[in-house]
Amino acid sequence: MSTYFQLPMDLANLPLDDIRAQALQCRRCHLCETRTQVVFGQGPVPCDIMLIGEGPGADEDAQGIPFVGRAGQLLTKILESVDIKRPTDIYIANTVKCRPPENRTPFPSEIEACADWLAAQIMHIQPRILLLAGTPALKSVLGDQLGPHDTITKVRGRWFKLTVPYMQEQLYVMPIFHPSYLLRNASRDVGSPKWQTWQDMKEVQGALNFIRKAKVEA
Numbered sequence: 001m002s003t004y005f006q007l008p009m010d011l012a013n014l015p016l017d018d019i020r021a022q023a024l025q026c027r028r029c030h031l032c033e034t035r036t037q038v039v040f041g042q043g044p045v046p047c048d049i050m051l052i053g054e055g056p057g058a059d060e061d062a063q064g065i066p067f068v069g070r071a072g073q074l075l076t077k078i079l080e081s082v083d084i085k086r087p088t089d090i091y092i093a094n095t096v097k098c099r100p101p102e103n104r105t106p107f108p109s110e111i112e113a114c115a116d117w118l119a120a121q122i123m124h125i126q127p128r129i130l131l132l133a134g135t136p137a138l139k140s141v142l143g144d145q146l147g148p149h150d151t152i153t154k155v156r157g158r159w160f161k162l163t164v165p166y167m168q169e170q171l172y173v174m175p176i177f178h179p180s181y182l183l184r185n186a187s188r189d190v191g192s193p194k195w196q197t198w199q200d201m202k203e204v205q206g207a208l209n210f211i212r213k214a215k216v217e218a
């Protein structure tokens, strides 16, 4: 099982607010030296759906909230198109909580250093659907389930099912394109990344509606 589905021992008995307070002071990797602030996450706890992105950019670093720059605005639109509103309907976090310089991709060592914070988030939020936006999130969470050719382009839109300790049902995990990739690929033509994301999000909407309906009927 991925380490993201176990509460780290030293955080096991703490409420998420206390964990967040610790994370805001974190100096576990070099990204602390160039950040303005730690961008922990945003959304309700617990929450049926969670999205994990890559890392904060300049706008996020300035505001302390994930996905608020151009890519974040596109993400908000994409989510709203399937009736998922921020910040009430989805919890959003990143693989690393501090901005990598020049918005570079976080190094594996930085993702590993930050893993306890993300694991604690997942275990408190207890999502039933987990969206992995982009390659770092895909590799971090599903790495041991991927083959050598399973790139984000190949596996986006595919449901992965994981057994997790916080519920009897399996967790539904879907990789999707990162919104910054969609900004660089503006076409909406059939088969384009934007079109594919629209198909993926309709799938997600269907699954989320199913979960919500089952809860009401329970």
Ligand code: SF4
Pocket (backbone or CB within 6 Å): 023, 026, 027, 028, 029, 030, 031, 032, 038, 096, 097, 098, 110, 113, 114, 115, 117
């Ligand atoms: S990226 Fe994560 S591990 Fe590194 S300093 Fe920031 S909070 Fe700590």
